[in-house]
Amino acid sequence: MTTPSLPPVRVLLDPIVRENPITLQVLGVCSALAVTRTLATALVMSASVTAVLIGSSVAISLLRNDVPRSVRLIIEITVIATLVIVVDQVLQAFFWELSRDLSVFVGLIITNCVILGRAETFSMHNPPGRSALDALGNGLGYTWILLGVGGIRELLGSGALLGQPILPLVEDGGWFQPIALMLRPPSAFFLIGVLIWCLRSASLARARSRSLTANAPLPASTGSPTR
């Protein structure tokens, strides 16, 4: 999907919407769903993932010419696991409360497919600078989905953002009745499902209008690149 001839700006910007890791490549959804109950956890999680992603991309890109293909997976996992341990220790040292809330999900960054996916498909074939840009782009793409879903869930589920009350709750004499379902797991599936629906429809519409102006037949891309 990414060719070496792509200008650096595209390397950075493409993953944010057009090649978004979560909605279009459907990678790394585990943590995207699990930590979006409140905005604060989503924020910390996306910052951690972005940091690990950039670190591992640069490291693996630097190592790419010295690693034999047969052992590359174990090397990649080791690099990622080491970085995750660092992040985990930093969180435990400075943000003890949040690291409790995130529980096992910081550790699970290791198995986050976005990171291994970028290492496999991009960093193994590109120099460190481009890999860092690609990692930053993917990190930002991951971040805005997490923040969006986290924001909606916290706002509708408890009428607050980052713990600050925004909508006056009924129990405090306001008008807003919090939607308890938003705090439960299924709502994350629904929100991401609807989000994917919107983004896919938008990209289909774009493809259609482009093919109409070019007077070419409709691209047969109605199916999704499911993995």
Place this chain on the structure above:
Amino acid sequence: MSETLDLFVQAALTENLALAFFLGMCMFLAVSKTVEMAFGFGVAVFTIQTISVPLNQLIGHFLLQPGAWAWLGLPDADLSFLRLIAFVGVIAAFVQILEMVLDRYFPALSAAFGVYLPLVTVNCAILGGSLFMAERQYSFAESFVYGAGSGFGWAVAICLLAAIRERLEYSDSPEGLRGMGLTFLVVGIVSLAFLGFVGIELP
């Protein structure tokens, strides 16, 4: 006995790794296109989960927890920060060994779910199970029950989803919703159904 059953049911249904904790979602969505594939993958996850969680419990208990090295004269050594990398290593090594053993002694079985085994290594449900086990400080017996229960619950969930997706194949859904979008909504509904298990009290 009833405690064991409780833990099994809790791990399999109320705290279903896939539907309540969203673990192993990538594979969950990718491999659930047909029931046959889902079943093979489910069995692979169940097997590895049942063995790797107790295995990691032993490693955590005897090698990593604070004071584990007291007999060597190192009572202050706390290696628990190595938990992540140790668990990943154990799982990867174990999957590799299992693959070789199956290949050697049970070629039919290996052909049936051999392709899924390497994928299991990067499945967050497996690592997640071990991490939950460490966080909740299960004993060896408990971790065995927890591993079996959570693996079983994951397998059931993926088979359910695959069955639904097979039937949805010919549905007339909006263009942008086809594929992943629809799958997410369906998983949401299945997860909603599993919420119903919360609060079940076994006699």
